[in-house]
Each structure stands twice: as structure tokens, then as C-alpha cells.
Amino acid sequence: MSEFLDLVNSYVWSNALVYLCLAAGVYFSIRSKFVQVRQVPEMLRLLVRGEKSPSGVSSFQALTMSLAGRVGTGNIAGVATAIAFGGPGALFWMWTVAFLGASTSFVECTLGQIYKTRDQLTGEYRGGPAYYLSRAMAHTRAAGAFKVYGYIFAAVTVLACGLLLPSVQSNSMATAMSSAWGFSKWWVAVGTVIVLAFVIIGGVKRIAAFASVVVPFMAVVYIVLAMIIVLLNADQVPEIISLIFSSALGFDSAFGAIIGAAVMWGVKRGIYSNEAGQGTGPHAAAAAEVSHPAKQGLVQAFAVYVDTLFVCSATGFLILSTGAYRVFEGESESGAVIAEGGALPADTEVGPGFAQVGFDTLWSGAGASFVAISLAFFCFTTLVAYYYMAETNLRFMLGRHAKVQIPGVGGTLGTGLTMLLQALILVSVVIGAVSTATEAWVLGDIGVGLMAWLNIVGIIILQKPAYLALWDYEKQKKQGLDPVFDPMALNITGATFWETYERRPQTTAAGQTSGD
Numbered sequence: 001m002s003e004f005l006d007l008v009n010s011y012v013w014s015n016a017l018v019y020l021c022l023a024a025g026v027y028f029s030i031r032s033k034f035v036q037v038r039q040v041p042e043m044l045r046l047l048v049r050g051e052k053s054p055s056g057v058s059s060f061q062a063l064t065m066s067l068a069g070r071v072g073t074g075n076i077a078g079v080a081t082a083i084a085f086g087g088p089g090a091l092f093w094m095w096t097v098a099f100l101g102a103s104t105s106f107v108e109c110t111l112g113q114i115y116k117t118r119d120q121l122t123g124e125y126r127g128g129p130a131y132y133l134s135r136a137m138a139h140t141r142a143a144g145a146f147k148v149y150g151y152i153f154a155a156v157t158v159l160a161c162g163l164l165l166p167s168v169q170s171n172s173m174a175t176a177m178s179s180a181w182g183f184s185k186w187w188v189a190v191g192t193v194i195v196l197a198f199v200i201i202g203g204v205k206r207i208a209a210f211a212s213v214v215v216p217f218m219a220v221v222y223i224v225l226a227m228i229i230v231l232l233n234a235d236q237v238p239e240i241i242s243l244i245f246s247s248a249l250g251f252d253s254a255f256g257a258i259i260g261a262a263v264m265w266g267v268k269r270g271i272y273s274n275e276a277g278q279g280t281g282p283h284a285a286a287a288a289e290v291s292h293p294a295k296q297g298l299v300q301a302f303a304v305y306v307d308t309l310f311v312c313s314a315t316g317f318l319i320l321s322t323g324a325y326r327v328f329e330g331e332s333e334s335g336a337v338i339a340e341g342g343a344l345p346a347d348t349e350v351g352p353g354f355a356q357v358g359f360d361t362l363w364s365g366a367g368a369s370f371v372a373i374s375l376a377f378f379c380f381t382t383l384v385a386y387y388y389m390a391e392t393n394l395r396f397m398l399g400r401h402a403k404v405q406i407p408g409v410g411g412t413l414g415t416g417l418t419m420l421l422q423a424l425i426l427v428s429v430v431i432g433a434v435s436t437a438t439e440a441w442v443l444g445d446i447g448v449g450l451m452a453w454l455n456i457v458g459i460i461i462l463q464k465p466a467y468l469a470l471w472d473y474e475k476q477k478k479q480g481l482d483p484v485f486d487p488m489a490l491n492i493t494g495a496t497f498w499e500t501y502e503r504r505p506q507t508t509a510a511g512q513t514s515g516d
Contacts, residue, residue: 002442005442035301036301046298063284063302076355076371078272080353081265082269085332091313096267101308102302106300106470112127112285112286115494118497120395125287126396127286131286133146136462139493153279157451164446168432169432170440172352172375175352180356189429200425214380223310274307281300283388319354324357465495
């Protein structure tokens, strides 16, 4: 089975997907006139000025829901893995993916808002790739093909987020806790399942409330402590930056032979971490209550920066500045060691252990505990986000059939299958916690890769409405208005939610309604 999964993973994560992700990011950046640079001030403004309603969460809550999915084990164990098998240069390619991926995230998340709908059972906003893949072409001859495409994406996402990806998070969490405190992985699994069940059964509102408190707090604490250690080693920072760039571009003699691995691991772990193009961000984006889809597209573009440029960079600089790394040839721990920082004990496995040793330099003996606590929060919030995405796609597949009553049971089909999905993800958490890290990561990579293939191809085809929304938003902002969205005025079809959305009067910066 292990060999079969490795074979599948090699096909999913071929060079074609790596270059597709990079090329898509370049194209979207040019097409949007580098929205990820031009609109940074607006992104920050929108973070603190949001709306919410009984159906939708605020922009900030949607951001934290998205970050809950983005900020996880990939920010700690993923960065360590990228450095171990791709060298320090992998960090450069993670930055590249983040910069280009911010434009990709804008496109997919704006599409998620444009084609969102209301849940048949709860009335909450739902959306994501399955929704825009099936709705954007609803009035064309290709409607049938894209509807099928949407269902394929939904099925893959239920499989990936409900079964494959949770195992990676629970495995990293259980491994870190076992290493730090000697806990049995079974006890970690049971405890995680109990708390996770309480959160996910509460629905999107409880998920949003939980994420809006936990994610910002842990991200800030983690970044601050990592940066303190980097500052204590400030004299090494110029050398580290030089090493990152030289090894990324093949100028460093020690890492010149693995430049291909640097690109592959940097892009793979970058996408796994920030999820730009993977199709996960649009699910949280669609849950937000906004007057214009571009608002949440901009907020979600900034989420990519938070994940990779802040959290991943903090981990990378922590590991490199403290010498807590080892680089292997052949993309495996069985390969020859071609470089190392000298601070790692010989028995340290690739993964959270790199960061644990790095934190130990600040407070001897505390590194393992701090990383375990960080992973507990990061991984748990990611598990919550995975469940939300799996549930959203399950509801898409059910459609109006979600309200069908199950004979002799007294519940609806939607409720019954939702409970089954909840059980599935809880079982996945247990299996992942007690599995080996290698098996868990291979399953996670397959899930991420399949979603990325389907979503990136889809948004390349469907991108136009996202740009129409962006130009419309910027035009209204120049007029001093708080932008509101009217898809019919922009000749955008299939946005049925917005066609019937009750629009507020447009207001100027001074608070006057337009036309006063």
C-alpha cells in the first residue's frame, strides 16, 4: 500500500502541477495588475471594517476561518521538511508561491463570494469551487460539463478534507505531544476527538467564533517568540538571507545539485501551507457577509501573506539562525547529509523536532513543550476548518435533497449524512494520530494535489468575473462610495444570490447616501 500511495503521489505532484501553480500565479498577477501589491492598504482596512448577519460571518471571522485551515502543521513541520529535502532555498520558493499565490487567492475567493448561496438546512452562506464551477457556466452550452466538474471537485474535497488531510494534522499534534510530555498517541487522539466533536457540531457560527479567538492569539505568540530568537542571533541574519537566495538559485556549491528539489519542496510545502489555488480559501470567503465580493477576495489574498510571509518565515529563520537543521540528498532521510547547522541531536527526525531544538536555545527544555502547544492549537483549528469545507461540499452534492426526510428515522438526508461525515473525520483523526508521519504526509499531499489540479484549471477558465468585480470595486472606491455588487450590471450570469440580494444605499466616506 505504501508503494502504491507513493506512486499516486508522484503522478499527482509531478513537475506539471508545480509549474502550473507558478504559471497561474504569474498570469493572475499580471492580469489583475498585481492586486496583491496595489491593494495592501485596502486589505488592512477591510480586516477591521466588516459586517455580519444571521446568515454570514464578518470579514475578520471569515479570514480567521481561512487562516484556521492555512495555519497548521505545514507552518512548522512543513517548513522543516522543505528545508531538510530542498535546502534553505526552499524557503525562497515558499515566498515566491505566497507572493504569486496572493493573486490566485484573490481570484478564487472572489469567485467564491460571487457564486455563493444559502444552505438549504441552516440558511447560512455556502460557497467554494464546486459552486462556481457549476454556476459560472450555467447559461452556456458547457453548463452540463461544468456541473459535472463541480461535483467531481466536491467529491474529491469531501474525501480530502474528511479523510486524507486530517490525518496529517493529528499525526503532527500527537507526535509533538508524545515527544514533549510522553503522552500516549491514543490518549491524544481521544482528547482531540472529544473537543473537535463539540466544536464542529455547533455549525459555522461556533466554528467562526472559535477560530476568531484562537488563531490570531496563537499566531502572534508563535511569531513573536520565534522572532525573539532570531533577533538574539541577529548577526547571522544577513548570512542566512544570502544562503536562502544563493541556494534557491543554484549559486551555492553545496546546494547546487538539489536546486530542483528546492523548487519542488518549496512550491509543494508552500501550497500545502498557504493553500493558494488549492480551493480551500473560497469556502471560508463565501461565508462572509459583505456588500461586494471583491472585499473578501482582498481579505483572503492577505491571508496568504499572514500564513507564509509571517508564520512560515518565522519558522524558517528560527531553524536556520539556530542551526537546527540538516539537509539530505535524494529527498529522503536515508540520503547522504549534504549540509547541517550543527545544533540538532543525531536522533532528531525531520519535522517538529527542528523547531523544538530551535526554541530550546531561548529556554532550555521548553522548546518541545512550546512547539507541542503551538501545534495543538494550529492543528486543531485546521481540523475544524477541514470539517467545515467537507461539510460545505457535502451540502453542495446533496442540494435540495438535503431536506428529504429519511423514512422511519425522523431526520433529513442532509442531517444524517452530516453526522456520518462528522464520524468519518473523527475516525480519520484517530487513525492519523497513531500512524507513521510518512504515511500521513503522503495521504495529505495526494489530497492537496488533487484539489489543486481541479481548482486551478477551473479558475483559469472562469477567472473573468473576478476581474470584473475588481474593476467595479475600484471604480466605486474612486467615486468615494462603499462598493455594492450588482452582477447584472456587469453581465455576470449565474450569481443568483446577488441577483436577489437586498442592496443597501451606497454611502460616501462622509456617511451620506449617494445622490444626497
